[in-house]
Amino acid sequence: MxxxxxxxxxxxxxxxxxxxxxxxxxxxxxxxxxxxxxxxxxxxxxxxxxxxxxxxxxxxxxxxxxxxxxxxxxxxxxxxxxxxxxxxxxxxxxxxxxxxxxxxxxxxxxxxxxxxxxxxxxxxxxxxxxxxxxxxxxxxxDRRQLLPIAPAARQEGADAVALPGHQQIQPADFVATNSQGTDEVASASGPPVIRARLDGRPWAPLKIASGCDRRCAFCAIPMFRGSFVSRRPHEILDEARWLAQRGVREVFLVSENTTSYGKDLGDLRLLEQMLPELAAIEGIDRVRVSYLQPAEIQPELLDVMAQTPGVTPYFDISFQHASGRLLRTMRRFGDRESFLALLRMVRERVPHAGIRSNVIVGFPGETEEDLAELTAFLQEAELDVVGVFGYSDEDGTEAESYADKLAPEVIAERVALVCELVEQLTAQRAADRVGEQVSVLVEEIDVADGDHAGWGAGEQVVTGRAEQQGPDVDGSTILVGWTGGRAPRVGDVVLAEVVDTEGVDLIARVLPEEAPAP
Known part of the structure; x- marks a missing residue:
């Protein structure tokens, strides 16, 4: 076209x-x-x-x-x-x-x-x-009121509602060539894409859905992002091809709730069907899935994620807490034992999986026993990364009206306690990876100024991410020890062995190209 x-x-x-x-x-x-x-x-x-x-x-x-x-x-x-x-x-x-x-x-x-x-x-x-x-x-x-309550009825009216990131192209939209001479809106070999890359990173987020139908008591996102709406698979695949043509090696599938994908299209198995197609796109080496709701994860999805070459062994699971009592107050499901059982299911399929989560500390009514349940879970879960958030009232949410609010100083103390524990646990989890073979996407090459530990001034410092590390916040991998041939370049995917760690960051020695894949 x-x-x-x-x-x-x-x-x-x-x-x-x-x-x-x-x-x-x-x-x-x-x-x-x-x-x-x-x-x-x-x-x-x-x-x-x-x-x-x-x-x-x-x-x-x-x-x-x-x-x-x-x-x-x-x-x-x-x-x-x-x-x-x-x-x-x-x-x-x-x-x-x-x-x-x-x-x-x-x-x-x-x-x-x-x-x-x-x-x-x-x-x-x-x-x-x-x-x-x-x-x-x-x-x-309240953008939830813009579309029908029934998910199956939403797609028909979705084009009339603004859904940022969904590539809603109207007849009046035009295609132009930008000042760099790159056609950022349409490809001569495919349908139009209204998007311009704002950086030269070899990975890019790709939105597969917007909005959320869950009613978590602490979260205002559904009010301003609206009800859950899936993008159609062919649109996602077209945009992934467009990204691949512009040097993207890893697509990061994002939404407010990836495990709901397809429910408004009449098929909750659509993500399982789409993942192999995304991974097969020429130029795409990695497909990374984000934001899985534990109560909605099905074994079949875990099977596809584990068995599809190119889909990273990375599981971003939103636990939020581990006390069953407190989770019910949050309007969520699960508890410590069910979450640990889910993690066992993941690791039975992918023993070296990278698993990240977020938790909220200091939610109204959180007792010392609830906090102990959370810390016990974290000690048993062996998570690679944990984001820790102190509770704060959000306008218009159910929890804003809850009694039993904790004093700010108590929340701060509990956040500090959990952060210290998480720092220790995630550093140990990284250290446990020493000796593992990892596939690393090279993202940055810097020149040491003499302040880099282990590098002399003028030496190259090559940084990337192993498959188990998500973008931006999950740590990085520093590559060392390549011999012969050229040094790694941004966008390369190289095989390496973890030889040391710094906190959650890995230090890995590049292996010869003929080494077997992990």
């Missing part, structure tokens, strides 16, 4: 825009879709907000600290209007969608606060702002 080339709106030509992204990998997908729409509209993307006419801050609204980080980023961008080229600052993303006018009232540094419904015409919105208009701030609403 040949791209449709249409001249962009004249006033936007030559204008520059920077996208500042906070929060999770799902937000990164949304930013790259926005970047694709803006380049198609004639905007030039720049990395430095100080060099942009407009700074677009894609905010996070998940927990209190994330909100503060987003506001700080908006304030910093606002300062650039006094010192740099920047003429306007625009807030988008989850915080903007969740608070809208309230955020605008409290943050005059932002020239506009735009919700998800503005994404498809972001080019026009930004041009209007530069022309002196101040668009009305987004009016928040």
């Amino acid at each position: 040949s791209p449709r080339l249409t001249e962009p709106a004249a006033p936007a030509q030559g204008r520059t825009v920077a996208l500042v992204t906070l929060g999770c990998s799902r937000n990164e997908v949304d930013s790259e879709e926005l970047a694709g729409r803006l380049t198609a509209g004639g905007w030039t993307l720049v990395d430095d907000a100080a060099e942009a006419d407009v700074a677009v801050v894609n905010t996070c609204g998940f927990v209190e600290q994330a909100k503060k980080d987003s506001i700080d980023a908006l304030l910093e961008a606002g300062d650039l209007k006094e010192t740099g080229r920047t003429q306007a600052v625009v807030a988008v993303g989850c915080l903007a969608e969740r608070y809208g006018q309230q955020l605008a009232d409290q943050l005059p540094e932002a020239d506009a606060v735009l919700g998800f419904d503005s994404y498809q015409d972001m080019s026009g919105q930004l041009q209007a702002i530069l022309d002196g208009d101040r668009p009305a701030s987004h009016t928040p609403r």
Whole structure:
């Protein structure tokens, strides 16, 4: 299919825009879709907000600290209007969608606060702002009410609801060639993709669904992301091929709840069917699955993940706690014993699996016994990575109205206790991998300045991720000891043996190419 080339709106030509992204990998997908729409509209993307006419801050609204980080980023961008080229600052993303006018009232540094419904015409919105208009701030609403309650009835109306990252291409969308000469919106060999890469990493997040139907008492995400909606498999496969054509070696499947994928398409086995197809795409060496709900994991999915070459032995399972009593208060399912049984199921299939999770400490009503149940679980679970969050009230959630709130200082003490335990346990888990063979995706090559332990000034420091390590937050692998031939390059996948560790980070010696795969 040949791209449709249409001249962009004249006033936007030559204008520059920077996208500042906070929060999770799902937000990164949304930013790259926005970047694709803006380049198609004639905007030039720049990395430095100080060099942009407009700074677009894609905010996070998940927990209190994330909100503060987003506001700080908006304030910093606002300062650039006094010192740099920047003429306007625009807030988008989850915080903007969740608070809208309230955020605008409290943050005059932002020239506009735009919700998800503005994404498809972001080019026009930004041009209007530069022309002196101040668009009305987004009016928040419960996005769960935009689609039918019954999952099977959602797909028919999903095109009429803004779903960032879902590649909702309308007839009015056009295709243009960006200033780098790369067609970022359509491929001559396939259907259009509205996305522009914002970095040169050899991995990329790929959104397979949006929203969530669960009603966890602590979580506001369903209110501002809406009900669960799956993308159709052919759309996901098309975008994965597009990413592969641009040098992506690992696709990271993201959603709010991956184990629900396909339920609104009438088939909860669709992910199992799609994983082998994704792994077979030319150029894609790894497919990584994220955010599995323990109560929804089926043995058949574990079988496919374990048996499909190219699907990483990585299981991102959202436990949140281990006390059955407290989990029921959270409106979740499970307990310490059922979670340990699930982990045994995983390791029976993949003995060296990488397993990560998140836990909430200090939830209303959490007793010393509940905390002890959590720490006992963590000691038995042998998890590779654990994110520890202290509970905070989230506007509009059920838990906000709960009694038995713990004092902030008690929550802080418990977070510190669990973090210290997790640091010890995950460091030991990494140390247990010494002697294992791992497949490492090379992501960064740095030149030692003399401060790198073990490297002299000028020596190459090659860093990547083993299959058991997820992007950004799960640790990294430093490669050493390659001999003969060329040194590893970014995007290479090399076989190595773990020889040492630093906390959760692995140090691995590159093995000869003829060595058998693990």
